[in-house]
Amino acid sequence: HSVAILGAPFSKGQKRRGVEHGPKAIRDAGLVERLSNFDYPVHDFGDLTFKHLEKDEHFMRVPFPRTVGRANQLLSGAVSSAVGAGHTCIMLGGDHSLAIGSVEGHAQQCPDLCLIWVDAHADINTPLTSPSGNLHGQSVAFLLKDLQNKMPEVPGFSWIKPFLSARDLVYIGLRDVDPGEHIILKTLGIQYFSMRDIDRMGIQRVMEVTLDHLLARKQRPIHLSFDIDAFDPSLAPATGTPVNGGLTYREGIYVTEEIHNTGLLSVMDVVEVNPTLGATPEAVEATSSLAVDVIASALGQTREGAHVAFPKIP
Ligand SMILES: N/C(=N\O)NCCC[NH3+]
Ligand SMILES: [Mn+2]
Numbered sequence: 001h002s003v004a005i006l007g008a009p010f011s012k013g014q015k016r017r018g019v020e021h022g023p024k025a026i027r028d029a030g031l032v033e034r035l036s037n038f039d040y041p042v043h044d045f046g047d048l049t050f051k052h053l054e055k056d057e058h059f060m061r062v063p064f065p066r067t068v069g070r071a072n073q074l075l076s077g078a079v080s081s082a083v084g085a086g087h088t089c090i091m092l093g094g095d096h097s098l099a100i101g102s103v104e105g106h107a108q109q110c111p112d113l114c115l116i117w118v119d120a121h122a123d124i125n126t127p128l129t130s131p132s133g134n135l136h137g138q139s140v141a142f143l144l145k146d147l148q149n150k151m152p153e154v155p156g157f158s159w160i161k162p163f164l165s166a167r168d169l170v171y172i173g174l175r176d177v178d179p180g181e182h183i184i185l186k187t188l189g190i191q192y193f194s195m196r197d198i199d200r201m202g203i204q205r206v207m208e209v210t211l212d213h214l215l216a217r218k219q220r221p222i223h224l225s226f227d228i229d230a231f232d233p234s235l236a237p238a239t240g241t242p243v244n245g246g247l248t249y250r251e252g253i254y255v256t257e258e259i260h261n262t263g264l265l266s267v268m269d270v271v272e273v274n275p276t277l278g279a280t281p282e283a284v285e286a287t288s289s290l291a292v293d294v295i296a297s298a299l300g301q302t303r304e305g306a307h308v309a310f311p312k313i314p
């Protein structure tokens, strides 16, 4: 199969400037070159162009609801087309509100998809529970059927109908969960592995349980939504909400290796790389090349090396 790269330079799901430059930073770190080593075609579809809507008053305490809703409606169509054309789609963010459009567009093609959310945060606040109002902390709440009786009608989101069941979602890397989110995780019985669970179980067991939970009954397409802040800030400093005690490089790569090995990865989001938040150019470069590494690993790059069938030994 082939790989489609989609840039989503968008930042209005949160208040910091700069995350809209994430796609360029990840490309500048050599994404396309890195993926050209693989034996399948890579199509870079460039960046989407998002309109900022003039009149876009807050909804409750939620800023830019119509702009965020419209951006995700556009992204949904682009992801749906890419998946529909047979590509494995890599969506480069931009802030994590983009997962609303990315997952919804994927579900248009693959209604039975399952979602693996790798993140320090649960991003499952509703507009009523969110302390900040920022939509990048509410993405999952817009996707879940189980939360619809708790969700108000947010202007700009009338196009989306929630489709995901709580049992089709697993979190990995949680370490900064709001009280309102914790209530939802527990009430809905969502499967999650916090950083404490990773410490106790080890990443190998976490992946075994995650993939069994999602795939044992039925193999189906995987949507991997990877927030770069799942990694420890020492590895990914250029991001908007860093939280100490994150994934090691090896844990993050093991997660993506295991997902690759299912052969079921269909869409991967890589979000929250903010090149304006690195203290030094090296910090920005480290964060951006880490994003390239996890994408390459999710698409089949191995640490042990690889070869085509029986090459002639030179
Ligand atoms: N990086 C973030 N989400 O993944 N920030 C928003 C959530 C903070 N509770
Ligand atoms: Mn996130």
Ligand SMILES: [Mn+2]
Residues within 6 Å of the ligand: 119, 120, 121, 227, 229, 230, 241, 272
């Ligand atoms: Mn996060």
